[in-house]
Amino acid sequence: MPSPGSFESQERFTRVLTYVLAVVFYAASFSLAWFIYGPVIGFVVCAPVLGAYGSWLLVSHGASMSHWLRWLALRKVNGSYRAFDDVAVRILWSDGQCRVSAQDVFHVLREEFDARTSRRLATGCGEGGFVQDGKGDWWFGESALLQWLENRSRWFDRRTNRFRLWLEREVFPPMHRRQERKSPASVPHA
Numbered sequence: 001m002p003s004p005g006s007f008e009s010q011e012r013f014t015r016v017l018t019y020v021l022a023v024v025f026y027a028a029s030f031s032l033a034w035f036i037y038g039p040v041i042g043f044v045v046c047a048p049v050l051g052a053y054g055s056w057l058l059v060s061h062g063a064s065m066s067h068w069l070r071w072l073a074l075r076k077v078n079g080s081y082r083a084f085d086d087v088a089v090r091i092l093w094s095d096g097q098c099r100v101s102a103q104d105v106f107h108v109l110r111e112e113f114d115a116r117t118s119r120r121l122a123t124g125c126g127e128g129g130f131v132q133d134g135k136g137d138w139w140f141g142e143s144a145l146l147q148w149l150e151n152r153s154r155w156f157d158r159r160t161n162r163f164r165l166w167l168e169r170e171v172f173p174p175m176h177r178r179q180e181r182k183s184p185a186s187v188p189h190a
Contacts, residue, residue, distance in 0.1 A: 084108050102138035
């Protein structure tokens, strides 16, 4: 009895062989028609064969193509996509707390993020509140970001206040609960 892996490889080989034979058949029939009738009439005679094969290919593999395109578009954010007002915000779990991309925070707030701002935030947020990763991206620590946003929202910046509340209520609590479920339960020793 053949194993499932050998069956799949045999099916793949049969499919590729079918496509190759179809291309060879089409090329041979087009060459014959071109030789007998000329290039224009040869193409007109062979066009229905090409159309039938193309429509069969589209019907047979169209759904898998849409699934593949969807996977291709979403593979980077698979399971970790967060957006505030249709602006993507990268949020990671690191060292027991959430980290939020500074570039994305400033993109949400519609402000420019430059080197001067990063230096000012690195000194103002304290140790671990505003860090740079190995790739050179800056990340806010959870508590530092919430404190910074709260200070900014005192001037009645509605967008900043909404963003802070979104982080406090909809983003950070589910991430903390998920990490609590992943961590091993503390069992009291007798």
